[in-house]
Amino acid sequence: MKHLKKLLMMLLGISLLVTACDPFDDDDSSPEEVLQMQMPFTQYIVSYWRGIDMGRFQLQWSQQLSGVSGRNLAIDRYQMERFDTEDIWYFYYDHIFRDLQNIIGASTEINARAYRGIARILQAYSLGFMTDTWGDVPHEFAMGYFSQVNLVTYDEQQNVYMEIMQLLEQGVQDLNAASQSGGLLPGPGEDPIYQGDLNQWKKAANVIRLRHLLRMANQSGNYNIALGYITSQPMFAGSHDDMVYAYREDLDQVNPHYFFRQVTRAGNFFVQLLLQNNDPRTPHLLTKNIYGEYVGTPPGSAMQNASSPGPAVASQTTPLALITFTEQKFIEAEVHFKSGQQALADAAFQEAVISSLRSFGIEDPEWEAEHASIENVDLEQIINAKYVALFLNPEVWSDYRRTGYPNLEAYNAQEIPRRFLYAEREYNINSANVPPDVDMYTRMWWDVE
Numbered sequence: 001m002k003h004l005k006k007l008l009m010m011l012l013g014i015s016l017l018v019t020a021c022d023p024f025d026d027d028d029s030s031p032e033e034v035l036q037m038q039m040p041f042t043q044y045i046v047s048y049w050r051g052i053d054m055g056r057f058q059l060q061w062s063q064q065l066s067g068v069s070g071r072n073l074a075i076d077r078y079q080m081e082r083f084d085t086e087d088i089w090y091f092y093y094d095h096i097f098r099d100l101q102n103i104i105g106a107s108t109e110i111n112a113r114a115y116r117g118i119a120r121i122l123q124a125y126s127l128g129f130m131t132d133t134w135g136d137v138p139h140e141f142a143m144g145y146f147s148q149v150n151l152v153t154y155d156e157q158q159n160v161y162m163e164i165m166q167l168l169e170q171g172v173q174d175l176n177a178a179s180q181s182g183g184l185l186p187g188p189g190e191d192p193i194y195q196g197d198l199n200q201w202k203k204a205a206n207v208i209r210l211r212h213l214l215r216m217a218n219q220s221g222n223y224n225i226a227l228g229y230i231t232s233q234p235m236f237a238g239s240h241d242d243m244v245y246a247y248r249e250d251l252d253q254v255n256p257h258y259f260f261r262q263v264t265r266a267g268n269f270f271v272q273l274l275l276q277n278n279d280p281r282t283p284h285l286l287t288k289n290i291y292g293e294y295v296g297t298p299p300g301s302a303m304q305n306a307s308s309p310g311p312a313v314a315s316q317t318t319p320l321a322l323i324t325f326t327e328q329k330f331i332e333a334e335v336h337f338k339s340g341q342q343a344l345a346d347a348a349f350q351e352a353v354i355s356s357l358r359s360f361g362i363e364d365p366e367w368e369a370e371h372a373s374i375e376n377v378d379l380e381q382i383i384n385a386k387y388v389a390l391f392l393n394p395e396v397w398s399d400y401r402r403t404g405y406p407n408l409e410a411y412n413a414q415e416i417p418r419r420f421l422y423a424e425r426e427y428n429i430n431s432a433n434v435p436p437d438v439d440m441y442t443r444m445w446w447d448v449e
Helices: 002-019 031-051 053-061 070-076 082-109 113-134 142-146 157-181 198-220 224-232 268-276 325-338 342-358 365-371 379-389 395-403 424-429
Strands: 065-067 243-245 264-266 320-323
Touching: 031 053, 031 082, 031 113, 031 243, 031 320, 053 065, 053 070, 053 082, 053 113, 053 395, 065 070, 070 082, 082 113, 082 142, 082 424, 113 157, 113 198, 157 198, 198 224, 198 320, 198 325, 198 395, 224 325, 264 268, 268 379, 325 342, 325 379, 342 365, 342 379, 379 395
Parallel strands: none
Antiparallel strands: 065 264, 243 320
């Protein structure tokens, strides 16, 4: 926890420098300066937040990773405390949420719709991550966190999902308007993710929407909306469209999985799945231990001499993928499967697996024939293959909660947690609004049996 506190203090210092240009606080800074400074910074912290405790604890419960010391080991044993989520909960509201609101406000002031559209898409992405982690969360009145009272109401998850959809729709509308009318447009320096390519942002918005439509279909049992969306909207055409943040060494940026490599190791279930399938991605995804072997650590066992995530996914400057073509194709495979369109499910599954291989420069026709070109692929095969392809992406925890796959064995015959605990400070200052009778094993709205 010490290293996380230090990191958050460092980011807080950066944030204070940037928010000195907040249009609501500083009359000396123009809206243009606010946008040009806050947009790249906010993209960075959105990606970093995804990889710190917010995402890492989910990866541990999904057994891609395993904590081997301190609080990370306790999380492996499902001993989460309210203080474990304090930093990541308020990091969202104090930094990501507030900075995106600043961008939306400044861009509205000068009609810079490209910036506003990107901010809304990033807000939808981040809000989705929040609600899929905790369930009901504050959104509509979340600005109340910055008042002296701090009594903030929570929105029910189904309403948060409607807000996510609205943010994505509004974001795409803004980008369409910006494409037609021009105005202030972000360049590569202001938009590290897509270098100012608004069409790429529109595709990303559509894939983010598809991710959440899948959860909504899981809740309702009706996959028609998701199915229609696949065929009607422009989405990623290949891995070149992926929504990825590339860390810059010249700015002292560090991939969070590299930063936390000392406190986690590869999970045993994940390692065994790779080895059983003789997976050609293994040397890219994992390092060997001191005996030259790929070894994983079971939950709660604290095996220090186990493999770590490999440099291809967790070096200091390895880009972090927020949402990808590979994930999109796995979603399509599942939606087609659930809709009884087996041939389309098979085709999407094959594209998903092969795109994951190609992202590491792998071409292995014999392995692909056995593991990608599968006829009559079923849900377990789809989710298990997605679990490997989305290594270090906490989306796999949501997949497990939705489907029960992969077939994980919980630590000490317990139940794998299904949500995070709310932060301790929420109970101290906002207890009247914290959802009652909720623990780590309470199913959320879309997590139906």
